[in-house]
Amino acid sequence: MPGYLGNRLDGVVHHLAVMTSDCKIVEIKKLDKVYFVPDTIEQAITEKFTQCKNCIKN
Numbered sequence: 001m002p003g004y005l006g007n008r009l010d011g012v013v014h015h016l017a018v019m020t021s022d023c024k025i026v027e028i029k030k031l032d033k034v035y036f037v038p039d040t041i042e043q044a045i046t047e048k049f050t051q052c053k054n055c056i057k058n
């Protein structure tokens, strides 16, 4: 199971293990889902995604 999921529509990346209902993961359409290789937050940031305020703490 992947650790991180990006939303292509709003450019936000979520941490699936600690996601909350505020993340609205279920509303992300299949075509808008982005997975990362490698599956790390660093890779998501490299691909210009913004960290979700609900599930990713700095």
Ligand SMILES: [Zn+2]
Binding pocket: 013, 014, 015, 019, 020, 022, 023, 052, 053, 054, 055, 056
């Ligand atoms: Zn989130």
